Amino acid sequence: MKEGYVVGEESRNSGGCSxxxxxxxxxxxxxSVVVGLAxxxxxxxxxxxSTEKDVSCIRDEMKEMCxxxxxxxxxxxxxxxECEKMKQKLAEAEQEDCDKAEEQQQELEATAAAASEAAETVARAKRAALTLETPRTYPADNRQTERVKDK
Incomplete structure (x- = not known):
């Protein structure tokens, strides 16, 4: 210690604190600093x-959304x-309907031709029947002859 140095002086020189x-x-x-820093x-x-947890949750939510x-x-x-299959089925059904309509048209045409032929045959038969029932006369002597019989 310094000579002549007293405790009270030390207090004064140190700013008033022991x-x-x-x-x-x-x-x-x-x-306080350590506790505050901690x-x-x-x-x-x-x-x-918490941020990492939030990021993890966000990642999980993104995975779930994906x-x-x-x-x-x-x-x-x-x-x-399914839509393509339905379109294909519809096209097939339309084609079948078209084929059926064409087939029915052909049948109708065939029936009409048969009916026309039948009508023509009936007309010929009527003419033949009239011809058979009408007595024939010969122009030369204007005589009536026997009725022509079915051969």
């Missing part, structure tokens, strides 16, 4: 964990296939 009080103050400030780090870690979108795409593709 070394013990100074140590307590410095220790308290240091402890609290900050814990909060930051929680925030990072799965749903894939499922919807599959459903849409299935519907497109």
């Amino acid at each position: 070394p013990l009080l100074k140590g307590i103050i410095i220790g308290g400030v240091t402890a 609290f900050f780090l814990v909060t930051l870690t929680k925030a990072e964990y 799965c749903r979108i894939s499922a919807l795409e599959k459903i849409a593709k299935d519907w497109e296939c």
